[in-house]
Amino acid sequence: MEAAIIGIGMTTIEKCKVKATYADLAWEAVNKALDDAGIGIEDIDNVITTSSDFWDGRTISCMAVGDASGVRYKNCSAVEGDGTFGAAYALARSLSGDYKTTLVTAHSKGSESVSSIITNAAFDPIYERGFGMDMISACAMQARAYMHATGTTSEQLALVSCKNHKNAKDNPYAQLPMNITVKDVLNSEMIADPLHKLDCSPVSDGCCAIIIANADFVKKIKAKPVWIKGVAFCSDAYFMGDRDLSKAKALEEAAKKAYSIAGITNPQKEINVAEVYDAFTYQELMWIEGLGLAEYGKAGVMLEKGIYNRDGKLPVNPSGGLLSGHPVIAAGLYRIAEVVLQLRGEAGGRQVNARRGVAHGVNGLCGQSHCVWVLDKDK
């Protein structure tokens, strides 16, 4: 693929950024991304914003965030959903040959609303919404199905939380850097069985921006590009009762496609770092398997062996992941930005040794839809 990520910008992820509006967040992330690329807003020829009307509390939210993203008199389009999908749209534009630089933004301020009510509205109103489920209770059902099918234990889930919160201690953008033990996780409040409070990601505020450029433009600038090798997405059925919740079939398909585009035949050997959508502890394990980085049902055991630690063979979420800060919508774009930093060798205290990485985003309840990005240090 003849496209690269030439700039990234992240705000810190916090529980409540009361002093910043969503537009302030976008302004900060976009300017950081422009500085990172060493270019100005005049060098950007089109913009993709990613937002959610419900989280923003306004309809056509994509139009509102445009000003802060520098879209005035520019070609601008929008994606509703996770930032990785917005970035995939940006990549398609870049590869079309008609655009040289595409700016992608994704933001949300979870602190301004009520997660349970918003995620309840994701359920079908005719058959399901009236029961009062939300993202946590739906994912708890998936966790239960996955644990039952694979024998993965609550202790293994808890270990994901310990690893990621510890990793976050070296991530200046993370909301919840902590030293915790498996016991702390298991003793934390049981929100929806089998998910304890510390099995769940927090509600967060944050914005991330990245700039995707075509190969010609990359030649003209000083910034260190990270090359996009393969991107694919895939979706499962909408209703949870119409899927096998214990498996991430859609992710398997997306990963296969992304690897095939990237020319990867053995992801376990060829991928050096992964940032996956760990909205809940069990999801990190399920997604590791769905991404082909472990056999089905074996990620928990690999985790216990330390494979996914920062000093392990295949570090997963060295940033601390979403468990350490989860701005919905922006979350997947943060995963991409983190892999970019890793591949540029600019990840500071959380740096791992990596030449090639994978970033992953999710849309919908219980991972209905997945987007997989394979990134490389070299063209």
Place this chain on the structure above:
Amino acid sequence: MENIFKDIEPQVYKSQISVPYQWWAGETASKFFITLRDEKKILGKQCPQCGKVFCPPKKTCLFCYVDTNDWKEVGPKGKVITYTIVYRQQAALKKNVPVAFGLIQLEGSANAMLHYIEGIEPEGITIGMEVEAVFADDKSASIQAISHFRPVK
């Protein structure tokens, strides 16, 4: 940048979007709900190509992408595919915790239905457990025409 806020108290505006909706349930859901209410029967819909029966009913087959045609009675017994017990009183809940939700695959159905599991201590629920539909007394043509599922005695 922080400095300019030093003496400023952040102002927070409270509001909400409150929009009434009325969703047409569609012909498939309408027939399903009316039969639930009037006959206390649970109907699924069958794919003419693969023969699978879906409940909740589907207008089109999940696998073959063709219209389903025949209605077939399913349940009222089924098994728990997966479940959760909610212990925190989340804002979206309609009942007091603990609340048990399950995906129930009814006998004869290829897919599963979301519903409450009651009539058992929540800690006793297991995957694979046999349950049956308990019909509601009120006359609503909706998924609430089933009150909940309970273990088969």
